[in-house]
């Protein structure tokens with residue numbers, strides 16, 4: 001690609017969100033609440049219906065707290081359309097991808113998006129662990145690829161971790177910072193590196209809590225209580241692992257372990273590996289460090 005081709009100045013008005021899961025529907029919600037036209041795309045209508053139901057449920061909580069009028073919530077919902085075709089992203093100014101964390105799936109999806117989307121469109125990934133440079137390499141527009149890492153639950157959490165790849169242009173960073181602010185978030189930038197900043201710090205802390213449990217240092221309630229009351233964390237590390245998903249924590253620990261050349265400080269604990277292989281994934285499976293039946 002010729003990086004020197006002038007693309008003209010652009011503003012972001014239309015956003016495509018790829019993936020209607022927990023993160024995708026949250027991103028679609030905050031984008032629509034900011035007045036963007038949003039198309040939420042997933043492979044099955046069922047997933048889209050569930051995503052829309054989650055948005056309606058979340059908005060009704062906000063309306064009930066009188067932080068938004070029902071009328072504004074209705075406007076936000078009306079700004080969201082859904083589609084099972086990636087081609088619906090063709091007129092988007094910004095695409096935010098929030099599909100499963102499978103590297104090959106991300107790479108092929110970005111190659112496809114690159115051919116579908118207009119040349120000036122920004123392709124952002126909500127990845128929590130996959131290299132932005134590797135994702136950008138799957139496209140012919142590495143200067144317009146960036147990480148836009150929202151936190152769970154998206155409607156509540158203020159941060160968007162902005163990850164600049166080695167080729168991301170400063171214009172793209174500025175546009176994505178501006179869009180994140182319009183969504184009511186606080187964007188903070190970092191460079192591409194294993195786990196970025198958030199998960200490089202968070203996941204080893206959670207893994208350490210799991211090691212403490214595995215070694216019988218304390219019961220889950222005590223470990224979480226100590227971190228909540230002692231460090232002012234809103235929830236303890238084990239409850240947070242259940243919220244994020246133990247499979248996701250294990251995946252990120254493996255990315256850190258490999259990315260930092262086998263440094264043992266990033267080795268996932270045996271208990272974490274065992275629980276994932278037993279299907280104890282936290283809230284989404286009904287059982288993790290706590291029970292959710």
Ligand code: CAA
Nearest residue numbers: 058061062065128150151152153155156199234235240244
């Ligand atoms: N939509 C709208 N509002 C919501 C909501 C949603 N989906 N979920 C919670 N809320 C609101 C509630 O209505 C409530 O509002 P008020 O303060 O006005 O009462 C508020 O958020 C708190 O909710 P709850 O009272 O139900 O429960 P809580 O006090 O336990 O808070 C929480 C829930 C905000 C999630 C809190 O537990 C928390 O901050 N947890 C830590 C979250 C965290 O660390 N997230 C980052 C995870 S890491 C990540 O995402 C990145 C990665 O790559 C792994």
